[in-house]
Amino acid sequence: MQPTHRSSRLLLPVRMSFVIISMVIALVLNFVPVGQFYAVPDFVALVLAFWCVREPHRIGMGAAFILGVLVDVVHGSVMGQHAIAYVLLAWAAGINARRLLWFSPPAQALHMVPLFFMVQVVMLVLRLFAGGRFPGWEYFFTCFTTAILWIPVHYLLLLPQMRPIDHDENRPL
Amino acid sequence: MSSNSHDTPPFFKRGLPPSARLTIYLAMSFALLVTDLRMHYLEPLRQGVAILTYPLQIAATTPAEFVSNASNYFSGLISLQRENARLKAQQLKVSSQILLNEQLRQENENLRGLLQMQAQIKIKSTAAEILFAARDPFSRKVVLDKGSAQSIEPGAPVVDPQGVIGQVTRVYPLHSEVTLLSDKDQAIPVMVERSGLRAVMFGTGNGLMELRYLAANADVRPGDRILTSGLDGVYVAGLPVATILKVGRDSAESFARILCRPIGTVERTGAVLVLAQASVRPAMPSTATEAAEDSRRSSSGRVRKPANAATSASAPVARNTNASNPPASSASGNASERRAR
Numbered sequence: 001m002q003p004t005h006r007s008s009r010l011l012l013p014v015r016m017s018f019v020i021i022s023m024v025i026a027l028v029l030n031f032v033p034v035g036q037f038y039a040v041p042d043f044v045a046l047v048l049a050f051w052c053v054r055e056p057h058r059i060g061m062g063a064a065f066i067l068g069v070l071v072d073v074v075h076g077s078v079m080g081q082h083a084i085a086y087v088l089l090a091w092a093a094g095i096n097a098r099r100l101l102w103f104s105p106p107a108q109a110l111h112m113v114p115l116f117f118m119v120q121v122v123m124l125v126l127r128l129f130a131g132g133r134f135p136g137w138e139y140f141f142t143c144f145t146t147a148i149l150w151i152p153v154h155y156l157l158l159l160p161q162m163r164p165i166d167h168d169e170n171r172p173l
Numbered sequence: 174m175s176s177n178s179h180d181t182p183p184f185f186k187r188g189l190p191p192s193a194r195l196t197i198y199l200a201m202s203f204a205l206l207v208t209d210l211r212m213h214y215l216e217p218l219r220q221g222v223a224i225l226t227y228p229l230q231i232a233a234t235t236p237a238e239f240v241s242n243a244s245n246y247f248s249g250l251i252s253l254q255r256e257n258a259r260l261k262a263q264q265l266k267v268s269s270q271i272l273l274n275e276q277l278r279q280e281n282e283n284l285r286g287l288l289q290m291q292a293q294i295k296i297k298s299t300a301a302e303i304l305f306a307a308r309d310p311f312s313r314k315v316v317l318d319k320g321s322a323q324s325i326e327p328g329a330p331v332v333d334p335q336g337v338i339g340q341v342t343r344v345y346p347l348h349s350e351v352t353l354l355s356d357k358d359q360a361i362p363v364m365v366e367r368s369g370l371r372a373v374m375f376g377t378g379n380g381l382m383e384l385r386y387l388a389a390n391a392d393v394r395p396g397d398r399i400l401t402s403g404l405d406g407v408y409v410a411g412l413p414v415a416t417i418l419k420v421g422r423d424s425a426e427s428f429a430r431i432l433c434r435p436i437g438t439v440e441r442t443g444a445v446l447v448l449a450q451a452s453v454r455p456a457m458p459s460t461a462t463e464a465a466e467d468s469r470r471s472s473s474g475r476v477r478k479p480a481n482a483a484t485s486a487s488a489p490v491a492r493n494t495n496a497s498n499p500p501a502s503s504a505s506g507n508a509s510e511r512r513a514r
Contacts, residue, residue, distance in 0.1 A: 024229070031230050061194050
């Protein structure tokens with residue numbers, strides 16, 4: 001049992017079906033056509049990082065690799081571009097998982113900014129090596145919008161695990 | 174490592190350490206990357222994954238389409254009336270042109286028959302709709318709603334009512350990807366309408382295009398229309414492509430820097446036509462190029478062809494594709510000189 005910041009709530013065990021459904025929804029959100037509009041959050045990276053922090057034993061680099069290949073195909077980018085970035089993200093989130101859970105959700109979001117920034121930089125470097133053009137500084141807005149979404153997503157994705165607070169005199173927590 | 178899961182934490186059976194797993198997955202991803210970029214072996218994998226993700230894609234695009242359709246629905250009577258009036262006027266204008274066109278086509282056929290020229294290529298076209306712009310910020314691509322099931326082929330040119338917008342680069346069973354002309358290094362052979370000058374146009378990646386390898390004193394002006402030249406056998410000749418925006422003539426460089434703006438409404442959703450690739454290719458300018466190549470090889474002891482073959486009618490084509498190439502008769506001397514150096 002891991003104590004989380006300022007929370008005396010006990011969480012129910014997570015259902016894998018919910019994890020998978022949340023990832024599919026994130027994929028669909030990533031596929032919504034927005035054209036060349038920057039600052040659109042990367043929902044897949046967000047949900048993946050969230051589960052890597054919450055369930056490091058179940059969700060890790062394997063899931064990251066599969067999601068990355070799926071996103072690569074749909075976005076029409078070079079195969080492996082998102083896969084590399086997401087695998088690195090899952091690794092970084094996994095090794096920081098125990099530390100991150102001590103912080104409140106806004107502080108966690110702040111911690112996630114450099115991780116999402118790394119995702120962007122990795123993809124940029126790969127594409128510049130492959131002969132792409134620099135898409136402009138607006139490209140980096142995505143990591144901030146993604147990190148801001150961490151706070152609502154934190155509550156949304158934990159909602160099925162919460163149970164009503166019943167004030168029981170005999171319960172220790 | 175403990176987590177807030179309720180199973181017993183694994184004490185002994187932990188699998189590979191994270192660093193080893195990271196190395197394995199990174200190696201796999203890099204292998205994918207290199208195979209895709211350098212060897213292009215991954216198209217079947219892409220096709221398979223695309224079939225898996227297509228339902229998700231449809232699920233994502235349908236609400237967006239619904240929103241845009243709803244906004245169209247409520248766009249109001251006045252704008253619709255205006256559009257209707259505009260379309261009627263256009264229809265009138267076009268119908269007279271169609272009548273004239275039919276007459277001209279017959280006349281052209283007759284004249285071509287008289288001159289014993291090859292019949293003009295008839296093009297088959299498929300109407301398609303742009304679903305959305307692909308979300309890769311490093312390239313300029315759009316996705317069409319027709320795929321190999323509707324016999325769309327990779328390499329086919331795509332036009333909209335105004336002009337050429339791009340080329341089909343990837344075909345999936347139910348949709349296809351079009352690389353726009355403004356994509357970085359997407360090339361198209363063109364000619365300047367006013368002067369007939371032939372050139373190659375490249376995308377710059379920021380929505381504009383650039384005419385490269387034209388001499389600094391080339392006869393181009395801002396405002397000139399640029400059409401496809403049809404030399405590649407992919408694009409049909411005479412389709413409007415762009416207008417020249419700016420001509421920079423820097424005496425320090427040997428080539429003019431010519432920026433162009435696409436005519437087609439590139440990067441907006443709407444209806445487009447996918448032209449079937451011209452199956453009958455124009456005869457290759459074999460005589461001129463072969464003569465030039467042979468004369469280049471001649472220094473290594475090959476049989477030399479008569480050099481006057483290069484002065485046939487197809488010579489200008491060859492000269493244009495390799496602008497720095499002098500007439501073939503002097504090419505052999507130049508080539509051997511270059512080799513000597």
